[in-house]
Amino acid sequence: MSEEKAGIKGATILLNALQQEGVDVIFGYPGGVLLPLYDALLDSPIRHVLGRHEQGIVFAADGYSRVTGKVGVCLGTSGPGATNLVTGIANAFLDSIPLVVLTGQVSTGSIGSDSFQEVDIIGITMPITKHSYLVKDPRELPRIVKEAFYIARTGRPGPVLIDLPKDVLAQENVVPFSNEMKLKGYKVFGQANNGKIEEVAKVLSESRKPVLYAGGGVVTAGAEDVLRLFADKTAVPVVTTLMGIGSLPLEHPNSLGMVGMHGTVTANYAVDDCDLLIAVGVRFDDRVTSGMGHRFATKAKVVHIDIDPVEISKVVKTEIQIVGDARQVLAEILEALPGFANPDVTDWWNQLRDWREKNTIQYDKDRLTPPMVMECLGEIAGGDTIVTTDVGQHQMWAAQYYPTVNPRNYATSSGLGVMGYGLPAAIGAQIARPKDKVVLITGDGSFQMSIQELGTIAQNKLPVKIILLNNGVLGMVRQMQKMFYNERYSQIELQGNPDFVKVAEAYGIRGISVNSADQVRGALEEAFKHPGPVLVDITISEHENVLPMVPPGKDITEMIVR
Amino acid sequence: MLHTLAVLVENNPGVLIRVAGLFTRRGYNIDSLTVCQTEDTELSRMTIVVNGDDQIIEQVRNQLSKLVVVHSVSDLTGESAVDRELALIRIQVSAETRSAVLQTVDIFRGRVVDMGRTNITVELTGDIPKIDAFVHAIQPYGLLELVRTGKVAILRSEA
Numbered sequence: 001m002s003e004e005k006a007g008i009k010g011a012t013i014l015l016n017a018l019q020q021e022g023v024d025v026i027f028g029y030p031g032g033v034l035l036p037l038y039d040a041l042l043d044s045p046i047r048h049v050l051g052r053h054e055q056g057i058v059f060a061a062d063g064y065s066r067v068t069g070k071v072g073v074c075l076g077t078s079g080p081g082a083t084n085l086v087t088g089i090a091n092a093f094l095d096s097i098p099l100v101v102l103t104g105q106v107s108t109g110s111i112g113s114d115s116f117q118e119v120d121i122i123g124i125t126m127p128i129t130k131h132s133y134l135v136k137d138p139r140e141l142p143r144i145v146k147e148a149f150y151i152a153r154t155g156r157p158g159p160v161l162i163d164l165p166k167d168v169l170a171q172e173n174v175v176p177f178s179n180e181m182k183l184k185g186y187k188v189f190g191q192a193n194n195g196k197i198e199e200v201a202k203v204l205s206e207s208r209k210p211v212l213y214a215g216g217g218v219v220t221a222g223a224e225d226v227l228r229l230f231a232d233k234t235a236v237p238v239v240t241t242l243m244g245i246g247s248l249p250l251e252h253p254n255s256l257g258m259v260g261m262h263g264t265v266t267a268n269y270a271v272d273d274c275d276l277l278i279a280v281g282v283r284f285d286d287r288v289t290s291g292m293g294h295r296f297a298t299k300a301k302v303v304h305i306d307i308d309p310v311e312i313s314k315v316v317k318t319e320i321q322i323v324g325d326a327r328q329v330l331a332e333i334l335e336a337l338p339g340f341a342n343p344d345v346t347d348w349w350n351q352l353r354d355w356r357e358k359n360t361i362q363y364d365k366d367r368l369t370p371p372m373v374m375e376c377l378g379e380i381a382g383g384d385t386i387v388t389t390d391v392g393q394h395q396m397w398a399a400q401y402y403p404t405v406n407p408r409n410y411a412t413s414s415g416l417g418v419m420g421y422g423l424p425a426a427i428g429a430q431i432a433r434p435k436d437k438v439v440l441i442t443g444d445g446s447f448q449m450s451i452q453e454l455g456t457i458a459q460n461k462l463p464v465k466i467i468l469l470n471n472g473v474l475g476m477v478r479q480m481q482k483m484f485y486n487e488r489y490s491q492i493e494l495q496g497n498p499d500f501v502k503v504a505e506a507y508g509i510r511g512i513s514v515n516s517a518d519q520v521r522g523a524l525e526e527a528f529k530h531p532g533p534v535l536v537d538i539t540i541s542e543h544e545n546v547l548p549m550v551p552p553g554k555d556i557t558e559m560i561v562r
Numbered sequence: 563m564l565h566t567l568a569v570l571v572e573n574n575p576g577v578l579i580r581v582a583g584l585f586t587r588r589g590y591n592i593d594s595l596t597v598c599q600t601e602d603t604e605l606s607r608m609t610i611v612v613n614g615d616d617q618i619i620e621q622v623r624n625q626l627s628k629l630v631v632v633h634s635v636s637d638l639t640g641e642s643a644v645d646r647e648l649a650l651i652r653i654q655v656s657a658e659t660r661s662a663v664l665q666t667v668d669i670f671r672g673r674v675v676d677m678g679r680t681n682i683t684v685e686l687t688g689d690i691p692k693i694d695a696f697v698h699a700i701q702p703y704g705l706l707e708l709v710r711t712g713k714v715a716i717l718r719s720e721a
């Protein structure tokens with residue numbers, strides 16, 4: 001007998017390598033070129049969750065990642081499977097979410113010949129992936145998989161794609177190469193620059209009107225506790241971006257809420273008037289700056305802390321730049337603080353409180369309005385609930401009024417703003433954290449972009465609570481047409497809407513409909529009491545608008561408030 | 563201002579498209595781009611001449627460095643670097659102009675690499691202004707064809 005080690009199948013090497021990376025679940029959808037892999041999957045302990053559309057599985061992997069901090073994994077077949085993943089890859093790329101996206105590919109010998117279900121998915125996704133691999137030799141799978149996970153989760157995270165030709169998966173008796181990474185060209189920035197830490201501490205102590213502007217980088221770095229300490233110690237007010245929701249709870253006394261297009265009046269005034277802006281893990285997105293970096297925080301010294309050097313001075317000119325991990329840098333600044341006096345922010349807080357008192361939006365708690373629903377929902381769901389949203393007015397109402405959000409408990413499509421994200425993201429979140437409550441806040445337009453995933457909910461018995469703010473229109477578009485196009489409404493009516501309660505019931509999911517204010521609390525309580533999934537279809541008026549709002553092309557202080 | 567960037571990249575298929583794609587996507591203008599082998603078989607070297615102010619160049623460098631296939635980026639603009647370009651130039655000649663053309667070639671230290679009845683082909687190496695000047699000088703005689711390699715550059719050794 002020969003001493004030679006019998007090799008294994010390419011697909012098995014892949015699954016073993018995934019297991020080594022700690023993968024416990026793959027969100028996938030099979031197809032022709034993936035047959036060898038789906039066969040091998042039967043013998044692997046890795047769980048596979050079958051979606052109903054590839055866009056759903058990549059959103060689910062994304063939701064899984066956002067609520068765990070782990071790398072999400074999805075798998076689609078060649079051609080249409082791969083192209084259906086594209087939107088989800090773009091979404092993860094723009095929000096810096098770590099994913100490993102596995103796509104099937106036609107056999108290596110057929111690549112380039114326009115064979116059945118062949119697309120150049122690496123070419124198509126090059127601008128929206130952090131990196132990508134075409135595997136030509138199954139022996140390289142252990143290294144490629146290890147590198148892909150490493151690249152996806154380190155530095156500024158993002159999606160990495162691995163394209164898997166059928167013959168690579170099907171090859172038998174493969175003896176794999178070592179998984180040693182060869183990433184000489186890949187750089188990760190972690191260590192902060194010491195001289196600059198002192199400088200930040202110094203300008204902070206000299207500042208009279210400081211603001212800290214926190215974004216997704218704070219959440220990614222797990223820096224919420226350090227941020228809170230920082231806020232407690234320095235009394236610096238904090239504004240967050242949409243991606244930064246949860247980095248400092250709204251109830252924290254230093255929190256001024258969200259900044260930008262639908263931010264709070266106080267947050268926007270504060271950023272405009274501050275003399276020091278400490279920007280942490282943000283990229284000065286145009287939804288915050290109104291697309292006018294040169295008119296943003298013009299009175300302030302700007303300190304920019306980000307892990308991606310490309311973001312520094314991309315939009316706004318900054319005085320102090322620190323490339324590094326938000327948690328590490330904030331911790332180092334905290335350590336340096338005792339050497340300097342605390343900033344005197346008494347007058348500043350008087351001003352901020354005054355703005356806040358004058359601009360708190362009042363609403364009638366007895367009317368069925370979005371804020372009322374959000375607050376009631378927050379109260380009933382409780383602080384440790386995971387929230388996912390879709391895109392539209394309801395997304396902004398959730399951001400503005402949903403009260404308590406813990407870190408890593410919020411999944412919303414920010415950079416891409418893609419409708420249809422919420423339901424699959426909720427699926428991913430519930431699968432990642434089966435013991436936690438997951439609530440989806442969606443709109444009637446968005447929901448119908450992923451409505452087929454109710455099948456995934458039913459199949460996996462996921463107790464997601466779906467809160468549908470049903471206004472019968474593409475509300476956000478309607479609002480723009482109302483405000484900026486003389487109420488000339490064009491293509492916003494969703495007259496063919498189904499009876500959503502019946503749709504839910506058709507999938508075996510409990511449906512509750514709500515038509516008046518007095519039904520809200522009871523319905524939500526019932527939803528959370530029920531052990532399985534529930535859809536609560538809440539009829540709201542199409543006339544509700546998201547306010548405040550900074551109109552396009554205006555400074556962030558020029559808000560429409562009512 | 564024109565900057566010359568030396569970019570060490572992995573010697574793999576697909577690297578060129580990643581780099582070139584980045585330039586189109588971000589709206590940076592490539593003046594010239596050359597790719598060649600290096601002393602290390604695993605690495606290729608791109609010399610990219612790009613136009614932009616300091617802020618743009620900083621962005622380009624950072625964006626390039628971010629690509630996993632890019633090992634290093636250095637700016638070889640200015641005094642500290644030697645740069646050269648090679649040009650092959652076909653020039654029209656007649657009995658009357660031949661000696662004047664050859665004299666010009668001589669002054670610029672060019673070499674005649676091919677000669678026909680009505681034209682000659684000249685090889686010229688030098689920095690970009692020199693090649694531009696030569697092209698300008700022979701223009702009146704009839705410039706038939708011009709091929710330039712694009713700039714390559716290397717850091718001067720520290721004295």
Ligand SMILES: Cc1ncc(C[n+]2csc(CCOP(=O)(O)OP(=O)(O)O)c2C)c(N)n1
Binds near residue numbers: 443444446447
């Ligand atoms: C995939 C996709 N297509 C189009 C849009 C543009 N868009 C943004 S919000 C919106 C309306 C959303 O309607 P709905 O989900 O009912 O939410 P509402 O605003 O009514 O709360 C549209 C069409 C988008 N963001 N994503």
Ligand SMILES: [Mg+2]
Binds near residue numbers: 392443470472473475
């Ligand atoms: Mg709607």
